[in-house]
Amino acid sequence: MRHTQIQQFVVSASQMAAIESRVFAAGMPVAALMEKVAGLITRRVCELYPDVRTTFGILVGPGHNGGDALVVARELHFRGYGVKLFAPFASLKELTAHHARYAASLGIPQVALANLADCTVLIDGLFGFGLTRPLSGDIAAAVDRINTWQKPVLSIDLPSGLHTNTGAVLGTAVRATRTFCLGLWKQAFLQDQGQDWIGQAELIDFDLPLADIVEVLGTPPDLCRITPQQAIAALPIPRSVTTHKYREGHLLLVCGSRQYAGAALLAAQAARASGVGMLSVAVPESLRLMVVAQVPDALVWGCGETDDGAIAQLPEDLNLADYAAIACGCGLTREPVSLVKQLLEAATPLLLDADGLNILATLDPVPTLRNRPAPTVLTPHPGEFRRLFPDLGAASGREEQSDSQNDPCGNRIDAARRAAQQSGAIVLLKGAKVAIGTTQHPAVWLNPDSTPALARGGSGDVLTGLLGGLLAQAARRHLPLEPVVAAATWWHAATGRLAAAAHSELGADASTQIRYLPRVLQSNDFNDSSDFGF
Ligand SMILES: NC(=O)C1=CN([C@@H]2O[C@H](COP(=O)(O)OP(=O)(O)OC[C@H]3O[C@@H](n4cnc5c(N)ncnc54)[C@H](O)[C@@H]3O)[C@@H](O)[C@H]2O)[C@@H](O)CC1
Ligand SMILES: [K+]
Numbered sequence: 001m002r003h004t005q006i007q008q009f010v011v012s013a014s015q016m017a018a019i020e021s022r023v024f025a026a027g028m029p030v031a032a033l034m035e036k037v038a039g040l041i042t043r044r045v046c047e048l049y050p051d052v053r054t055t056f057g058i059l060v061g062p063g064h065n066g067g068d069a070l071v072v073a074r075e076l077h078f079r080g081y082g083v084k085l086f087a088p089f090a091s092l093k094e095l096t097a098h099h100a101r102y103a104a105s106l107g108i109p110q111v112a113l114a115n116l117a118d119c120t121v122l123i124d125g126l127f128g129f130g131l132t133r134p135l136s137g138d139i140a141a142a143v144d145r146i147n148t149w150q151k152p153v154l155s156i157d158l159p160s161g162l163h164t165n166t167g168a169v170l171g172t173a174v175r176a177t178r179t180f181c182l183g184l185w186k187q188a189f190l191q192d193q194g195q196d197w198i199g200q201a202e203l204i205d206f207d208l209p210l211a212d213i214v215e216v217l218g219t220p221p222d223l224c225r226i227t228p229q230q231a232i233a234a235l236p237i238p239r240s241v242t243t244h245k246y247r248e249g250h251l252l253l254v255c256g257s258r259q260y261a262g263a264a265l266l267a268a269q270a271a272r273a274s275g276v277g278m279l280s281v282a283v284p285e286s287l288r289l290m291v292v293a294q295v296p297d298a299l300v301w302g303c304g305e306t307d308d309g310a311i312a313q314l315p316e317d318l319n320l321a322d323y324a325a326i327a328c329g330c331g332l333t334r335e336p337v338s339l340v341k342q343l344l345e346a347a348t349p350l351l352l353d354a355d356g357l358n359i360l361a362t363l364d365p366v367p368t369l370r371n372r373p374a375p376t377v378l379t380p381h382p383g384e385f386r387r388l389f390p391d392l393g394a395a396s397g398r399e400e401q402s403d404s405q406n407d408p409c410g411n412r413i414d415a416a417r418r419a420a421q422q423s424g425a426i427v428l429l430k431g432a433k434v435a436i437g438t439t440q441h442p443a444v445w446l447n448p449d450s451t452p453a454l455a456r457g458g459s460g461d462v463l464t465g466l467l468g469g470l471l472a473q474a475a476r477r478h479l480p481l482e483p484v485v486a487a488a489t490w491w492h493a494a495t496g497r498l499a500a501a502a503h504s505e506l507g508a509d510a511s512t513q514i515r516y517l518p519r520v521l522q523s524n525d526f527n528d529s530s531d532f533g534f
Contacts, residue, residue: 004227006205007185007227009217010184010185010224012187013129015216019183022215022216031098034064038075041072041180042076044202045072053082054120055082056119056122057121058083058085058125059122059124060096060125062091063127064095065126066126067125068156069124069125070099072123072125074099074102083108084110084115084119085108085111087100088138088139121154123153123154124174126174127161128157133170134161134170135170135173136171143172152178153176153177153178153199154180155198156180157179157182159173159174159194160173162198163194164186167188167198169193176198177200178201180202181201181202181203183204183205184203187223187413189201190223195433221441224442226445226446231487234483237470247277248277248476249276249325250279250280250323251326251468251472252280252318252323252325253281253282253328253330254327255332256284256287256331257309257333257335258287258309260330260331261290262331263330263354263461265295266510267461267462268465270461270463270464271465271466271468272295273514274473274517275469279295279469281295281301282311284302288302303315308333310335311339320342320346320348321347321348323348324348325348325472326348326351327467328340328343328351328356329356330353330354331354332354332355332356332359340360343356349374349475349481350377351468351471353463354464357380357387360388361384365423366389366422376425377425377426377471377485378419379464379467381460382430385415388419389422413435415437416435417435421439424439426481428485433450434489438482440482445482445486447486451497452505453497453506454492456509458509458511462513463489467485467488491520495520496508498516498520499512
């Protein structure tokens with residue numbers, strides 16, 4: 001129970017410091033807490049490296065991150081491992097200085113950086129959440145040098161140099177292969193730009209009292225990390241034994257063009273897997289028979305089409321008020337502007353994706369969304385996000401075409417939150433760590449576990465169909481939509497992971513993902529984030 005709760009919290013540096021202060025004020029001695037935390041880290045290090053011939057080079061910073069590192073060094077030394085310290089700071093915090101003196105008295109050698117080059121593993125205790133400014137000078141040079149060695153690096157709390165909240169690299173940063181996040185997940189672990197420095201992330205729970213956490217973070221907290229347990233509790237959306245198809249929601253998918261016919265099929269097939277009671281699909285007339293053949297359970301509307309094969313207009317006898325939700329965008333092209341305008345005016349929950357978003361971006365999006373008579377869900381990737389919210393765009397993540405991850409403004413959590421506040425929409429900002437901004441509490445939901453296997457054409461169409469189907473079911477029951485968006489995000493990512501585990505990352509194409517959607521809900525392996533055993 002505690003394990004599940006703890007996994008949901010996400011903190012900033014100042015919130016972590018506030019929680020820590022409450023614990024210390026209540027009587028927990030600082031030194032005792034450091035012993036406890038470092039003991040837990042040591043246990044994990046020994047599990048990972050049971051062979052006592054392993055040698056550890058330990059990087060010691062001036063604050064309590066360095067203190068943790070010194071306690072770990074001492075414990076590894078007592079267990080018979082070879083340990084060397086690199087402690088380049090002349091001035092240390094008091095507790096850290098005590099541990100440094102004791103380590104020296106035990107004969108643990110302090111060495112120059114070059115002497116760590118022959119160690120098997122490095123442990124990074126330079127800086128944790130107390131980092132206040134960019135790394136520079138000798139320490140930055142030392143970090144850069146370490147990064148060229150390509151050794152396993154275990155970072156304590158955060159890779160040194162990473163901003164605790166944004167995950168941005170401040171000057172330079174240690175490139176960890178694994179990071180032990182201490183106590184509560186820091187925001188950096190849920191930001192895309194930190195991921196290549198964090199490596200494998202693992203939470204070390206050291207029993208911060210829930211009462212103190214809740215007091216600082218509020219109930220419900222502002223941020224919520226989506227857990228498998230939460231998502232599974234919302235899925236599948238429960239149905240009564242006496243239900244009928246129209247009570248399970250009716251989704252209208254508006255999608256496809258002659259150029260992008262497959263997108264319509266993928267979205268429709270994924271919507272079907274959501275359990276939605278009724279599925280209608282509006283496509284250009286020339287796609288109608290293909291959709292009927294591939295998704296025979298859908299009602300398919302053939303729409304008048306433009307010369308280029310995009311939807312020109314919806315059929316006159318199609319009544320938008322008949323649907324519990326509408327999802328639009330997959331394979332649409334940017335032509336059907338009046339169609340998207342018409343959908344935006346409908347008093348029906350609306351999901352916009354892909355070209356639906358690109359068209360919305362030309363329609364003065366913020367006031368348009370604020371005037372919507374029903375809820376809106378947007379699912380932009382960073383490029384679409386920037387077109388929709390240009391003043392927030394810099395905060396949404398790296399440029400699509402750029403491999404620079406060092407964007408100092410790349411705070412996706414903040415971007416999703418502010419986009420939702422501005423527009424009133426639920427904004428699902430795609431990326432490795434999806435951030436969902438809402439106008440409710442929590443203000444942002446964050447999905448921690450995904451797979452690069454989902455970074456491929458078609459997987460966005462699967463998400464749109466799945467999410468659209470779930471929104472229709474939830475809207476029909478008057479359930480809040482935000483938790484459903486979070487659950488769909490998790491379901492989509494978990495499907496990608498399950499499909500990749502079975503077929504490799506290369507084999508987890510969109511059609512395979514659709515086949516795996518129901519299997520995720522049948523699996524019992526959702527007890528922690530390392531489910532599926534990889
Ligand atoms: N939150 C908690 O409850 C606990 C925290 N602990 C550890 O304590 C850490 C936080 O400790 P501190 O607050 O001492 O902070 P840090 O150890 O992260 O670093 C702060 C020190 O680094 C200096 N500094 C900051 N930026 C610098 C830069 N760019 N170049 C050079 N020096 C710089 C500061 O002046 C200060 O002396 C955590 O990350 C964690 O490792 C654990 O020991 C125990 C429990
Ligand atoms: K560190």
